[in-house]
Amino acid sequence: MHIIRINDRLSVSAQPDPASFATFATQGYKALINVRPDGEEPGQPGNAAEQAAASASGLSYSFIPVAGSRITEADIAAFQDAFGSAKGPVLAHCKSGARALTLYVLGEVREGRMQRDEVEVLGRNHGFDLSAAVRWLDADAARVPKVKAWFDVRTSSVQYIVIDPASKHCVIIDPVLDFDEKSGATGTMNADAILAYVAAEGLTVAWILDTHPHADHFSAAQYLKGKTGAPTATSDHVTDVQALWKDIYNEPEIATDGSQWDRLFADGETFKVGSIEGRVLLSPGHTLSSITYLVGDAAFIHDTMFMPDGGTARADFPGGSAKVLWGSIQQILALPDETRLFTGHDYQPGGRHPRWESTVAEQRRINLHVAGTDEAGFVAQREARDLTLSMPKLLLHALQVNIRGGRLPARENDGRRYLKFPLDALEGSTSDFRGQGLGGL
Ligand SMILES: N[C@@H](CCC(=O)N[C@@H](CS)C(=O)NCC(=O)O)C(=O)O
Ligand SMILES: [Fe+2]
16 A cells, blocks of 8 residues: 655555554654545445554544545535644545545635645646546536535534525524533524624625424524524424424413514425525424425425435424425425435434535435335334434423524523423423333322
8 A cells, every 4th residue: 555645744545454553653644534434345444443543553533434426515624624633744545545635635725725727737746636626626616505504513403504606695594502401501602603704704694594493402593683683484384383382381471373483484485595596395294394495406404314324303203203204305305316405413423524415316325214215114214213212402491492483581580591391291202211101200
């Protein structure tokens, strides 16, 4: 296996033997980046073996598995992060070295340290054909709308800004209001990062959109409305979710008419992001009021499908249905093959870095829960899996904020806000007291 030195900081290679990692460390390498999905060919050592060998040799290790045809912005950012935080020279590998070098040059061009026209020359100088990297850059430059994503590590949520470059109008989708359940502290770090981007890029926020009442985090829609003046919107079916949870919380003062949002979208309704049309598709199953936003060729599919290696969302919350979810997924998969699909969560299967963008064609072909099955098979598998999942740790915290459109409960006479938890109220949910059922006190 031949190591190709690209510059002082980076070398690339074909698949190394983990037994040589200790030698790499003595040669001065500090970090190893494995860009190769497991199982590409027989005999490949794989992530777990490489991680163990790297750790035994004192090398830092990152797993950024990509197939050449499916590189996304998240992969490029993950490579730049791993490369940028390395304490010295980095050895990045895939099968031949080409994908590792491709991820590197795409990041360098996007961050302005290299020109598009230098890419193929650099490749040729080291024996690689980087024409696919140039095609990726050209396709990316032509993509409308532009999509910028933020991954929230605490809740594994993905928040988006969708931009019409011509008018600089944008929409914000599924922003997170930070919450630490141990201390009861709320925070606006995620939302403020979005606001900073809006300001730096000179964007006008046209809409603040929620795809569904989230069960694992608070929505920052109200906070962002206060800061930008932009209207908020969600599905008109949110009233059904409000009615359901108002009873669970026994909170008679919560309005269940959706008046907490500026607009409620019916299935098929449209809105504008500058000159680009956005369309709403009702996508229930995960919740009663889940919707997909289709903006140009980009669909924000939230908790229907995750990345293909993560499968699909659970369907066991109050009002959820695996059968209904299957129908919503089929509707998304009927969009044109090249439609970009942006998911709402990524739980990083196998410990890979966070990813959130796929295409209809990819999901149809390889989604873990969808490809090669039918409705009955999907429903059986989904329901069986849901029986094994605990409720999200913030379910009871989050719903009482999110059915109020992201408003925290009103301050009480001491000036503080309080959350309220019903005990033994979620009939049929899987509790961590598995097999012992809900309490009967
Ligand atoms: N461990 C997470 C689980 C969150 C969760 O249940 N997420 C939903 C989407 S809101 C889901 O579909 N999860 C699928 C899965 O965990 O397989 C938490 O406690 O917050
Ligand atoms: Fe969800």
